[in-house]
Amino acid sequence: MQKSMTIQEVAQLAGVSVATVSRVLNDSPLVKEKTREKVLGVIQKFDYQPNLLGRDLRRLETMKVLVVTPSLDIPIFADIVKGIEDRAKEDGYYVLVCPTSNHLDREKELFQMLKTRLADGVITFSSKLSEEELSELGQRNSIVQCCEFTYASHTCCVSINDEQAAFDAVRHLITLGHSRIALLGGSELAHSTRLRHDGYKRALEQHHIPYREEWIKYGDYDHHAGTRLADELLQLADPPSAIFCMSDSTAIGCVNAIRNKGYTIPHNIAVMGFDNTREATMSSPTLTTIHQPKYNLGYTAMDLLIHNMTQPDKKYENVTLAHRLIERESTPVNRKE
Amino acid sequence: MQKSMTIQEVAQLAGVSVATVSRVLNDSPLVKEKTREKVLGVIQKFDYQPNLLGRDLRRLETMKVLVVTPSLDIPIFADIVKGIEDRAKEDGYYVLVCPTSNHLDREKELFQMLKTRLADGVITFSSKLSEEELSELGQRNSIVQCCEFTYASHTCCVSINDEQAAFDAVRHLITLGHSRIALLGGSELAHSTRLRHDGYKRALEQHHIPYREEWIKYGDYDHHAGTRLADELLQLADPPSAIFCMSDSTAIGCVNAIRNKGYTIPHNIAVMGFDNTREATMSSPTLTTIHQPKYNLGYTAMDLLIHNMTQPDKKYENVTLAHRLIERESTPVNRKE
DNA sequence: ATTAAAAATGTAATGGATTACATTTGTGTT
DNA sequence: AACACAAATGTAATCCATTACATTTTTAAT
Numbered sequence: 001m002q003k004s005m006t007i008q009e010v011a012q013l014a015g016v017s018v019a020t021v022s023r024v025l026n027d028s029p030l031v032k033e034k035t036r037e038k039v040l041g042v043i044q045k046f047d048y049q050p051n052l053l054g055r056d057l058r059r060l061e062t063m064k065v066l067v068v069t070p071s072l073d074i075p076i077f078a079d080i081v082k083g084i085e086d087r088a089k090e091d092g093y094y095v096l097v098c099p100t101s102n103h104l105d106r107e108k109e110l111f112q113m114l115k116t117r118l119a120d121g122v123i124t125f126s127s128k129l130s131e132e133e134l135s136e137l138g139q140r141n142s143i144v145q146c147c148e149f150t151y152a153s154h155t156c157c158v159s160i161n162d163e164q165a166a167f168d169a170v171r172h173l174i175t176l177g178h179s180r181i182a183l184l185g186g187s188e189l190a191h192s193t194r195l196r197h198d199g200y201k202r203a204l205e206q207h208h209i210p211y212r213e214e215w216i217k218y219g220d221y222d223h224h225a226g227t228r229l230a231d232e233l234l235q236l237a238d239p240p241s242a243i244f245c246m247s248d249s250t251a252i253g254c255v256n257a258i259r260n261k262g263y264t265i266p267h268n269i270a271v272m273g274f275d276n277t278r279e280a281t282m283s284s285p286t287l288t289t290i291h292q293p294k295y296n297l298g299y300t301a302m303d304l305l306i307h308n309m310t311q312p313d314k315k316y317e318n319v320t321l322a323h324r325l326i327e328r329e330s331t332p333v334n335r336k337e
Numbered sequence: 338m339q340k341s342m343t344i345q346e347v348a349q350l351a352g353v354s355v356a357t358v359s360r361v362l363n364d365s366p367l368v369k370e371k372t373r374e375k376v377l378g379v380i381q382k383f384d385y386q387p388n389l390l391g392r393d394l395r396r397l398e399t400m401k402v403l404v405v406t407p408s409l410d411i412p413i414f415a416d417i418v419k420g421i422e423d424r425a426k427e428d429g430y431y432v433l434v435c436p437t438s439n440h441l442d443r444e445k446e447l448f449q450m451l452k453t454r455l456a457d458g459v460i461t462f463s464s465k466l467s468e469e470e471l472s473e474l475g476q477r478n479s480i481v482q483c484c485e486f487t488y489a490s491h492t493c494c495v496s497i498n499d500e501q502a503a504f505d506a507v508r509h510l511i512t513l514g515h516s517r518i519a520l521l522g523g524s525e526l527a528h529s530t531r532l533r534h535d536g537y538k539r540a541l542e543q544h545h546i547p548y549r550e551e552w553i554k555y556g557d558y559d560h561h562a563g564t565r566l567a568d569e570l571l572q573l574a575d576p577p578s579a580i581f582c583m584s585d586s587t588a589i590g591c592v593n594a595i596r597n598k599g600y601t602i603p604h605n606i607a608v609m610g611f612d613n614t615r616e617a618t619m620s621s622p623t624l625t626t627i628h629q630p631k632y633n634l635g636y637t638a639m640d641l642l643i644h645n646m647t648q649p650d651k652k653y654e655n656v657t658l659a660h661r662l663i664e665r666e667s668t669p670v671n672r673k674e
Numbered sequence: 675a676t677t678a679a680a681a682a683t684g685t686a687a688t689g690g691a692t693t694a695c696a697t698t699t700g701t702g703t704t
Numbered sequence: 705a706a707c708a709c710a711a712a713t714g715t716a717a718t719c720c721a722t723t724a725c726a727t728t729t730t731t732a733a734t
Contacts, residue, residue: 004452004454006721007721007722016683016684017683017684017685018684018685018721018722019684019685019686020682020683021721022682022721022722022723023683023722025721026722030682030683031682032681035683049452050453050720050721051394051719051720051721052392052450052453052454052455052720052721053390053394053397053399053454053719053720053721053724054719054720054722055625055720055721056390056689056721057388057390057391057394057689057690057691057719057720057721057722058690058720058722058723059722060723062390071415072414072415072418072434073412073415073416073615075410077409077410078408078410078436079410081409085438089443094435094450095435095436096433096434097433097434097435097436098431098432098433098436099418099419099422099434101419101422106426112386113389113431114487115341116386116387116388117341117388117390117690118389118390128732140341185491206731223615223619249619252619256619256621258622260621278410278559278560280563281560282560282586282589282590282616282620283591284593284596284597295688337678343689343691344690344691344692345691352713353713354715355690355692355714355716356692356693356712356713356715356716358691359684359691359693360693360712362692367711367713367714368712368713369711371711387690387691388691389690389691390689391689391690391692391693392690392691392692393691393719394689394718394720394721395691395693395718395719396691396719397719397720397729454720574710
C-alpha cells in the first residue's frame with residue numbers, strides 16, 4: 001500500500017510544527033485563528049487525511065464496535081442494527097457487522113479483535129462461546145449480548161422476556177377458545193427456545209390444559225421447517241386447532257402447509273408467529289405475532305455498551321424490553337375484548 | 338482502555354530482544370528452536386496478544402475489507418456476503434459489513450476509511466457517490482462494485498447482465514403466449530432498473546409487441562410497492578395478463594394483490610420475480626424468477642478486490658456472471674419446450 | 675517601560691510492533 | 705588453531721499522530 005501524506009509534511013508546508021497541525025485536527029482552542037486557517041488551507045489543498053492507525057495506536061482506542069452474528073439473514077437483524085447504528089453515531093463510533101457463518105473459529109477470531117485492540121467493544125447475537133470464555137473476555141473488555149443469552153458473568157444482555165412473550169401468545173390463543181395448541185420451535189439449543197417453551201407450558205398449566213409431547217416440534221427457524229413440521233402435525237390422528245410458531249418464517253411455512261391441505265386459516269386452524277418481521281405482513285393471511293422492539297433492542301444494547309466502554313461503574317445486568325402482541329388475520333377476531 | 342502486555346515485556350521475560358519475539362510471532366525461520374520455545378512459553382503463560390494497531394501501522398496494511406451497503410435487509414445480500422467471506426478467508430482478510438442506512442454522509446465516512454488507512458479495500462452495493470468521487474478514490478484505493486453499477490474509471494464491477502436477464506424473463510412470458518406484459522420496477526434511480534427496462538423493451542420489440550407506458554410502474558423493491566402497483570394495474574380498463582417484477586419481494590406483493598381481487602395465478606395472470614431469494618419459495622404459488630448467482634457474485638467480487646489490492650496490474654473491468662431462469666408455479670407450465 | 679500572566683507554538687517522548695543493519699555465536703575447512 | 709561463512713540475535717530506526725512539557729510570543733497591568 002502506497003504511502004500517503006503525513007502530518008509532518010503538512011506541518012512543513014504550513015510552516016508550523018506537527019503539534020500545531022495536530023491541534024488543528026483536534027479542534028484545540030489553543031490555536032490562533034490565523035494559524036488555523038493557514039493549516040486548514042494546506043490540509044484542504046492537498047486533501048490530507050490523518051492516518052487513523054497512528055492516532056488509534058497513540059490513544060489506544062479505535063472507536064469501533066463489532067456486531068458479531070452467526071448470519072446476516074436473520075429477519076430481525078437489520079432493524080436491530082439500525083438501532084445500534086443510530087446510538088453509535090451519537091457518540092462517533094463505527095459499527096462493523098461481522099458474520100461468522102456459524103463457525104466457532106471465526107467467532108473466536110473476531111473476539112480476538114478485542115484483545116488485539118482492533119475494536120473497543122462487541123455486541124453479539126447468540127454466541128457459541130462457552131460461559132468461561134465469555135466471562136473471561138468480559139473481565140477486560142466490553143461485551144453485550146443481544147436477544148440471545150448465554151449466562152456469563154461480566155457480561156450483559158438486552159432482550160425481551162421470552163418466557164412471558166410465549167405465555168402471552170398462548171394465552172391469547174386460549175382466550176380465543178383454543179385448547180389444542182401446538183408449538184413449532186427453532187433451534188433446540190437456543191436459550192430463547194427453552195424460555196419460550198417454558199412460557200407455553202405455563203400458559204397451558206394455568207388453564208389446566210394438558211401438555212402433549214406430540215404437539216411440540218423443533219426444527220430450524222426457516223419456512224421449510226415450518227412446512228415440514230406442520231405437515232407432521234396435520235398427519236396426526238388428533239391434530240391441533242392452533243399452532244404457535246417461534247418465528248414468522250416458520251409460521252409462513254406452516255400457513256402454506258395448512259392451505260395446501262385444503263384447510264383455511266384462521267377458520268380451521270389458527271396460526272401465530274413471532275418477531276413481527278416484514279414477512280408477517282407479506283403472507284396471506286397476514287400473521288398474528290409477537291412484536292419484538294427490534295430497533296430499541298439494538299439502540300439499548302449499544303447504549304449499554306457505550307456505558308461500559310467509557311464509564312468506570314460497569315453494568316452487568318440484564319435489560320428486558322417490552323414485547324407486544326399484534327393481531328392480524330391468522331387468528332380469529334377476538335370478540336371478548 | 339487499559340494497557341495490555343507489550344512485546345517488550347515478553348522480550349524481557351523471555352530474556353531475548355524484541356526482534357526475536359517479533360520473529361517468533363511471524364514464524365521467521367531465523368529463530369533457534371530452543372529460543373522459539375522459550376518465547377512461546379512466555380506468550381502462552383501470559384496469554385500475550387500482539388497489538389495489531391502497532392503491526393498495521395508499521396506494515397501500512399490492515400487486512401480488512403469493508404462491504405458498504407445501503408441496508409442489511411436486501412434479500413440477496415446475505416448470500417453475496419457469504420461468497421465474499423469465503424474468498425476473503427482464503428487470504429486471511431477480515432470482512433466488515435457497514436450499512437449506511439442510505440445516508441450519503443455515512444457512505445463518505447466509510448470510504449474515508451480507505452484514505453485514513455483503516456481498511457485496505459471496499460466492495461460496494463449501489464453506491465451513491467458520484468462518478469468523480471468514485472474514480473478519484475479508485476486511483477489510490479481498491480474498489481469493487483457489486484451488482485449495482487455506477488460508471489467510473491479505476492473501478493470494477495461484478496454483476497449479472499441485467500439487460501439480458503430481463504430480456505430472457507420477458508421472452509419466457511412471450512413464449513408462454515403472453516403479449517400483455519407489465520413491468521413493475523424498483524428504484525428508478527438504479528442503473529440496473531434502466532438496464533432491466535431496456536431488456537424488457539427489446540424483448541417486446543423483437544416480437545413486435547407494442548410498448549405501453551401505462552403498464553410500466555416503479556416503486557420500492559419491497560412487497561408493499563408490489564401490492565400497490567399491482568392494484569393500480571388491475572384497475573386499468575385494459576389490464577395485463579402477465580407481470581414481470583424486478584424483485585421477488587415485489588412479486589409477492591403483486592401475488593397478494595392479485596389473489597385479493599379473486600384472480601388466480603398463473604391461470605388468470607402470470608407473475609415473474611427476480612433474484613431467486615428464499616422468498617420466492619415462501620410464497621404460494623412459488624415464484625418463477627431469474628436466479629442471480631449470489632454466492633458467486635460475492636466470491637468473484639472479493640477475488641477481484643484481492644487481485645487489485647495485491648497485484649500491480651490492476652484490472653478495471655466489468656465481470657458478468659450467468660443468470661438463470663427458474664420456472665415455478667407463478668407462470669403456466671411451458672408445453673412447447 | 676517593565677513585568678507578570680496568558681496565549682500560542684514548538685520539541686521530544688510516546689504508543690507497540692516490524693525490520694534494516696550490526697553484532698555475536700556457531701560450524702566447518704584447512 | 706585460525707579463518708571464512710552461516711546462523712542467530714540484538715540495536716535502533718521506522719510507521720504516524722498525540723501530548724506533556726518547554727519555550728516563545730502576546731496581552732494586560734502597573
